[in-house]
Amino acid sequence: MLNILIVDDHLVLVDGIKALLSSEADLRLLHHALDARTALDILESEEEIHLILLDVNLPDIDGVALCQQICQKYPEIPIIALTMHHEPGIITKMIRAGSKGYLLKNTGKKELIEAIRHVAMGNSYYSKEVTHQLVASMSPQNNQSQKYDQGPKITRREKDVLALIVEEYTTEEIAEKLFISPSTVISHRKSLLRKLNAKNSAGLVKAAYERDLLK
Amino acid sequence: MLNILIVDDHLVLVDGIKALLSSEADLRLLHHALDARTALDILESEEEIHLILLDVNLPDIDGVALCQQICQKYPEIPIIALTMHHEPGIITKMIRAGSKGYLLKNTGKKELIEAIRHVAMGNSYYSKEVTHQLVASMSPQNNQSQKYDQGPKITRREKDVLALIVEEYTTEEIAEKLFISPSTVISHRKSLLRKLNAKNSAGLVKAAYERDLLK
DNA sequence: TAAAAATTCCCCCTTAGGGGGGATGGATGG
């Protein structure tokens, strides 16, 4: 018998899932919690929970933080994240927070059961829509590169300099490595600051990571 | 009729795919190239190519670079990447380079045809194994976050300061925001430099991103 | 080929950052 805890403040959904699971003899929706506090209380009680279905949007704290907490305190209990939306940002965060699975709330019965069994056995399960969305968000057409597309055309040389700034080299060290004068490096630095709307080196490194300028 | 170009130096595979496609009346493997040079020549000729199957490992230049070149010169021709392995690194690179699809070489006929039709219609297609592998590689269990997990313990206050450094604030501005003296901020900066083995602010920002210290 | 952009280098000067310490009260935790 596999004991399941569902953490979600939408009662309709909780009941729906309970109904879906009732036909499975070996799965039992043992508890449900409407908020994070209750969820943690249930986990601290003596009852044995084998799997958690966790909503991303909770009333008290956000699901990502709760997921992290649980994964830290109860690493043996796998978590499947539930959500309405399929925004790549949230998905990424939940996966990084340690969730073993990810399902959309409009998932059918078959996929839900399959996901639960899969994850309970120690594997991970990510719904097809979710993975597709995530991968698609990485492609140059559909991603955040558009945010900056009026944006900064970094030249080859500026990229060289930027890469070395990220690697913590000083202006003089960069000059030595590139066989140019420190003055030139300073010029490139200024161009980078202007093009990337940065105020200092920290901002340059931030831009390098966020806009993925190093390749 | 959909004209397909396959770029792959494994003749056996080329023939195999040709055989698989022969049963489809509207798909035609019009050309094959064993290297990047030939592929570009074919694209420059007057023949109309509607879709490209591109191997990641080519004899002359690597598939990622070729993919980038083609996407730039012929943005209207979609590319499906083919590969033996499912390493997240390569997959990520190919997607970023602009490939609209990704398939493993052991893909069955059904999936191959489905992927081609899907991509030809302007959608993207990533095989289930591939996306799963990619997503799994992001989870904290299986990735490089373990490199740093015995790592430096940043205190709460240090994290506050670090977050503001990443946001390009100066020591004085950080002091104002946190209602403490600039001297204190300097102290925290020094601790951060020591704990994160960084040489300067750029290194702090780098560490913040690579070790995911901001949350 | 002519215009635009990139790369190189220099001047001035001001501010921010980093290296070396040391000191205090307060919280935490064995």
Next chain:
DNA sequence: CCATCCATCCCCCCTAAGGGGGAATTTTTA
């Protein structure tokens, strides 16, 4: 209850970084 860490603040000194220009040469590209 005592050691340890944390957060706070200070000193001195020096280097690195940023802001404001200008200008020459080469490379790209339209």
